[in-house]
Amino acid sequence: MFHSLFIALQSVTPVPKDLPLPLPLPEWLLVTILVISFLVHILFVNLMVGGSLLTLWSQIKGLKNKEYDILAHEIATTITVNKSIAVVMGIAPLLSINVLYTVYFYSANALTGLMWIAVVPLVTVAFLLTYLHKYTWKLLENNKPVHISILAVAVIIFLFIPFIFLTNINLMLFPEKWALVKGFFSAMTLPNVFPRYFHFIFASLSITGLFLHWYMGRKNYPFETIFPTFTRYELKKKGYSLALVASVIQFLIGPLVLLTLPSKGLGWNLVAVIFTGAAIVLPAMWMMWKGIQGDESTIDKDFKKVLILMTITVVFMGSGRQIYRSNALEKHRELVRLKTDEFQQIKKDAIAKSKEAKAQESTANLTEAQKGENVFKQNCTACHKPDVKLVGPPVIEMTSIYKDNKSGLQSWIKKPGKKRADAPQMPGFPQLKQEELDQVSEYILTIK
């Protein structure tokens, strides 16, 4: 009985108050910045994660066929560039989500705290490993297992980090779960984290496939001097195939993501956007298929169209993501606004009340010693009480020491020394005006 009551109490949805500061920009503009900058950021993250997966696969294949080892090396050189762009591009969406969803984002961060902050050392280590891997290619040529292991560790870290981000971004949508969550792993098992994770991984592979197609086909890329046997056509075809297969798989995972979304943020606006996005990618997939089926002369034909269509789809999906977020949090944000206003009202009343009280106080005529009492309260009561030792000695002791020595007392207050073994040294009060010193010493010496 007591236990179930405890649970009931625990699962209350918290309604915190927001910061009493206006947004720096209109909300729609911030949302636009958030969505676009996030897509740019995630594009490079995709290339970084997809690239490192592809490098690992290619290098393992390269153990038998040297040509793949060269391919691995070529992709590896792009990872470290993409990762740098991914990091700087991440700052803008991070700031924007901070501003727009302050309480939600920070609450989710705090609840998964240790893992959240672990992103920093983990990513740092993974980055250092990718450099180590890239710059030891020659050195470890005859020790491939070690060389490949370096990359494998980086890949494992890269594959784990998305869980941390997704857990956070998912948890922030559900304030009703906050009181139930105990640490990162319990937040990770909330529905939707895993489907979204696989959605992300296959998006990475798909985008990396397109990237490979473009990278190998660049005019100023000295392909023929790098690869002895591979042809541009072969690698472009591989890129297309990867992109196509990953896109097909997305059609299986996508519905799963949609189905596991808690119903509170679902709406026709979301469904319309997602389905339109999915519909737009279909012709792109058809063009890729034609490209793979065709020969060397036609493989480049529709590449630009594919890129444009894919970009549109990505924008739709990114918007869908934001629509779900805003649907899901709409009501709760309303409550937070109410709470924030309520507190501001309480504050106003309290300030008015305390002003009144102060006004009454100041109208009273105070004697010198009473004024001194106020000074004493403000400056001395932290450490001194009339009759017992607190931090420093009791006031009655001062009275006995400085009985007829007001100036001695005053100069001690301004610049104290240390005389007692059992008490710390008193800080000086040079900021007190002479008037205040007079009042406070008057007060001290009247205490008996």
Add this chain to the structure above:
Amino acid sequence: MFHLDWLNNRMLIAIIAILHVIINHGLAVGFMPFVTWLEQRGVSRSGQDQITDLEWDNMVYKIMKVAFIITTTIGAMTGVGIWFSVALVSPASIGSLIRVFYWAWFIEWLVFVTEVVLIMIYFLTWKNSNSSLKAKIRHINFGWYLSIFSWITMAIIVSILGFMMDPGNWETNKSLLNGFTNPIYLPQLLFRTPTAMLVAGIFGMLLITLFTKAGSNLRLNAVKYASKWLLLWAPISLIGAYIYYNAMPEAMTANMSTAVGTIAFSQYYDLLKYFVAGGVGFTLIVGIIGVYKTKVLKPYMVIIPVITAIAYLGFFERVREFIRKPYVIGQYMYSNLLLEDDYVVYKQDGILKHATYTSVNEVTEDNKIEAGKNVFTIACSRCHTAQGVNSILDVFDRMYGSTGKPLDVASMAAYMPNMHTARNFMPEFPGNEKEAEALATYIKYLQQTGDVLEGAQEEGISVNPNNSPSALINKSK
């Protein structure tokens, strides 16, 4: 609330931030001009028939490679880490600052993106640029652009930081311009610029001695150049430090009416002199040895000034942070993340009543320890731990003469409401008398049981019934 009971929350930010500052100053702001300058020396050292002195160029490339790898990994990630850690430890303050400074940070971000793009161009095109003199000169120009952008990034961020030191203006004038015009801005920039050069020089010296063979001509020449660099910047850094050092109390006086007299600050302030002497002194010695006794210099000798230079930079950051107290945003928000304006409510109703996350919202005779624990989490845990670094137990014990005796609840409770007047780097106690007593009871309990305080990342949260949707809806009816 997120809380690390052993390490201390502030320490988490401090470690990440200081690491970032060292890398940023030492391997970016100061290092880029250093490397570009050396690269240019390579071209002018070479004969008529060469583009550059290749052996020399290769050495410069190697030290740039180290800087490139470190800045784009640890440097970049500690920069992100500052955001992450501050958002965890001090969400209300960083949230408020971003709302006001969104544009400033946005501009900063654009400059930063440019910097990252430039550093990639500069480093990744290095080898290709050795094909012609024209390409090489263009490459060197990129080095200078990069140096300029690194410096601008720092100049903007110093303004944003400087703003937070500027009291009062938060309310009246929330613009970035204010950061630039605040009294501590120029002294800070005057200090940081040459100090970045100095730290970069000493890092560079270490790398040069590591990458060249002892006794080789290459080492002799490179060490001589680096030494000259050190000798040039050391006195300027010293002057910058002197100006900044003198500007500090002014910022301090403005921030806290009584600050200059406090024991804690004057201790830091005095210590600072030794750090300045150590930081600049050792690099000067290395510089002089490098010029006159070039052959004597060994890698291990450079280690000491590298360490003192890091300490020099780190300590200035520590003192700068101290000036801020008891506020995190001058005259607006205290270090405990509570707004100065809201105090009147907390004093009237108690803080627990208005806290979103607390397991009890009123102090009773039976729940003192639990209530005190919540008060501690809300009011103290941003800076103090139960048992770790800057533990609340140690602080009280020190105050009562470091006796280790059991603490007295009554005198702690009596002390708290007036604490801010004696320890003026402390914010005022944000609650009523009952809560002060509950807090004192909890502190005593901590002392007797050795209990630690777990943060929300371990224990989860309890929601104050006052902050439930139903409570809110009922009230607004």
